[in-house]
Amino acid sequence: MRGVGMLLDSFNVSMRLKTVLLVTTALLCVVANESAFGQAREVSEIKFVGLKHIPPENLTHVLSVKVGDVLIEEDLRERLTNDMDKLWQLGFFARRPEFFYEVDERGRWVVTIRLVEHAVVKEIIIEGNTAIATEEILSVMSTKVDQILNKAVLARDIERIRELYRDKGFLGDVESLDFEETTGKLKLKLIEARITAINFAGLKKTKEKILRMVLLTKVGDLFNQKRLAEDWRRLSNLGLFKSIEIETRPDESGNGIAVTYKIEEQRTGMASAGIGASSRGEFVGYIMLQENNLGGLAQKLRLGAEFFERKTWEIYYERPYVNSRGLMLSTHIYNTRFYREPRTAWLISPQQWVLQDTLFTEEREGIRLTLRQPRSKEDRRTWYTLGLRNEDVSFAQRRYVGGTLQEVGPTQSQGRVMAVQFGYERDTRDIQFDPSRGQNSIFNIEIATKVLGGDHSFARTYIEWRFYRPIGKGTLKVTRELQIPRSLIAVRLMCGTAIGDLPIFENYFAGGPENLRGYSIDRFVGKHMIVLNTELRYRLNPNVQLVLFGDSGDAWGGKYAVDFEALLRGVEKRRTSMEPKYGYGVGVRFATPLGLIRFDYAINDEGKSKFHVSIG
Template identity: 30%
Template sequence: MRSLWRCVGAILLMAMVLCMVPAQTRRVESVTIRGLRNVSETAVLTALRLKSGETYSEAALERDRQALEAMGLFAAVRPSVEQSETGVRVVFDVVENPLIKEVRLTGNTVLTTEQLVQVLRNKPGNVFNFNFARPDANALQEAYLKAGYVALIEEYRPPDYDNGVLTIRLTELRVGQIKVEGNTKTRTPVILRELRTKPGDIFYLPRWQRDLNRLYNLGYFEQITPEEEPGEPGTLNITLRVKERPTGRLNVGFAIDPRQRIIGLAELYETNFRGRGQTVGLNFQSTGGRNGNSLELLFTEPYLDKHHTSLSLALYDKLVYRFTSNFFGGTVDPNLEERYDERRRGITLSVGRPYGDFFNAVLGFRTEDVRTNRVATDASGGFIRQDGSLTSFTLKGIYNTRDFDLDPATGQYIALTLEPGVTNIRSAEQQFLDSGVVKLGRSNFLRASLDYRLYFSPQGRRTTPDDRRHVFAIRAYYGFITGNTPFFEQMFVGGAETLRGYQEDRFWGKQAALLSFEYRIPVEKAFTAVLFVDIGHAWGGYPTVNNFTQSASFKPQIGYGVGIRVRTPLGPLRIDYGIGKDGGRTHFSVGQVF
């Protein structure tokens, strides 16, 4: 009996071995995909690892089933195996996703449907792919971000087999509430009126950044921190946390005027009067005598109406010194006899209005009476004495894309100015009357100028004034004046604001041209080093006066040097050392040259 069971066991073992051997060595005879209508068979077969002639296994079959599902093109994948004498035939029955006939976008207003469909991977004419849903949503949001907006993808519904419509519903983020916190002096409406971004608007990132820049340019705030949080569905609430800085200054002191007299100085200046954003100013200088006093009153209302119309007014009775040195340096300074001053009494009035985010138009009016006086009362030489009156109108167009006006890193500034006017010279030095250089009586004139400034930083735009940037700055200026104009209305070049390394007002004429280059290097948060080159000249006007030789044609003069800028609440404090044709000169001023 025991022998019988041994025989039976041996037979069963041999049978199992014989059955296993074919299973382990079964070869794939063919691979067939059934149900394809729009999807390329070649693309499907490429995704499979089972190929004709390869060894078949259940694991390989399951792996290929998952690979077909991972393609995202099929609603169902059902594999099957047919046995044959020579191997197995593998069949995959698939159900394709619907063919996309139309992409239906809703909720888009700032970008067209055509623009958005271009960024989708699921396009009309293609079989819908589940794998493209997330990339499509990301691509739509990226397209909005590139345009400066934010979009929320609310729905991405695949097409059905009946209509083939891929439905995408999105929401363009809008502004909810805007609040201001931290302002103790500046009134909240004064801050909110500077914002072009309003509650209910579609949130536009470039406009919002320009709004923040505009607030910084007011000079009222040391720091502005926007905080955003979700509001009602599809909205963004914004809170502006501001840190105010002092906007008023009172200066009292003494100085030495070109007549070598001690003068008293008093300055009262407030750029945010009563927190309303108005500017009021008073400048007073006195030498103790009636003729030595200077007084100037300033007032600016930045918002006259809902169109952001501004009004600026100045009343003055002041002395303007000509041919004075600028603290240090120079070898061609005229002596005391050659200096003179101008007593100017008058009024200037200007009205401005912005048009869009970058353009501003200004209409101005000026009328004044001018009397000239020699600094040295006992001098014997002649000087440019011309007494008379002047009235002019100014039309100015400004295009400004700078990030921050006081210390820009990127952008450009273009100003075109036209100033027609009339002068009435009542008296002049006899030697100039005899030579025909000066004519008495009324005369019309036209002054015109074009000022172009370009700023570039390899690090890009600043988002706050504290961002440190290497800046390349270029300025090109040209101006001319026509008509019989008095000496004091010519174009002047020379000094801290134009051609550094030269005396103030060193060159004059009926035409002026200037080209300046600066490389501004940040050293510390409040300290910047500057390398500069100025090329300029003024020509074609009054002839040589005293030591100042002039020319009738353009003869470019070059000044170059180094400088430093120290940031203060009033703007950058500027110290430049310029080297010109006749030596070096140090210039002190406030604010960038351009």
């Protein structure tokens, strides 16, 4: 038994020795392994696993770990972790990149990066777009068919789509996107903001229904900032409001836009009466009633009369928006008197030339009907006009004798004029009453014929072009919606010509504040006319402007266009060709409810000067 015990003790000692040896060996292996990974080692290889379409060299430049770097494990792991962030941000991969590393047989680092690429885009589907065509949306996207999907690029594409909508005045966004990795189908679903309510605040006289006819934007339409700006311009051009502000906000549902027009109305009615002496030495009384917003429907009515030595009257009525398209109707019934002041005139009786202090008293009694139709509901900048004129005309020739205006010969009837007018107008001005930019082009042709019952047959053509452009960067704030330039250039070109049996009162006249400043009103007369006006305008404030101007032009042709200088020499000679006349000067403009009141001081090319006052 004693021998057995000794054997057992010997066995236990042996087992303990083996256990110690095993533990010691394990510890030595761990220490050895830690020594292997803890020491600085060279990176011998970087392998990419899972690439199908992306060349490895396109990725290595992103990594901070390079082949040949000598790194300890801690630095290697930290750099690779950061590099995985960089690779993920490239946008090419469906899952976040992963890495692992090991030591090769020569004691160097071998790095393996596992990647899962997005599929190649085989089809791009755009849904929900109504404002902008799919082709135009695709054209701004960098993501293309037959390219590997890149979510970073796609994110930039979404911002480009938003910007495309903003540039066109819309509000649009990508509501959702889906990419099927198995089929390569990329689907973008867009959402576009729509107008869900249009409200008006501040109206007292004007009816909402006429304003809703004026507006281009309707409830249910896509929200469009440019269309709202056009609506602001349309409302402003009614001439009924002091200020208009547009407020936009999300509606209660959060899915649409509610628009509110905050309007301050201005006085639209005017009544005046008076008694006085005219510049012609006449004792005149007058009365005028005018309303520019009759019934709150933007209708215009003007009643006017003069009495005592000058007896005239007129009734003018204008109704806009006769139909939803924007047809405008105007009627003018009148018995009026005009004064014409050509420098030379052929006396009615006796037939001789007078050289100064001569004028015509021109009386017209009749009616004019005019229809103006815009090209469409959307395009109310292009207008077509049809007009009818039926009037009797007579005139007496007068001159100053001893400071008194006296008739020279009897009043002469010139018969009836029956004419039809066709017109075209293209108006891109921002504000019609005091524009800062844009153009206005007018073409009219009027045909008078005996076939319609008149006493004369002739045709007159008239062309007018206006141009406005800001200069400099200075602006004035008028309202929250409107800022106007301080300085601008304004140009107007007028051309007219006539053929046929043209009575004197249907000739063109040049001279005076409306065309050729520096000369007397109607100084030049003829069957043809060209006048060019150029102005440099500077606004001191929204209601006051300073002006430098230059005018050039002439009226010539026909039996009434006489060469005044030749006549002074006793030679009767017709002015058969244009001889441009010039005027230049300074002026000031005041904006009023009646329109612009203009004061101009001009000097002509004969060295004489004139002071002009006009309205409009």
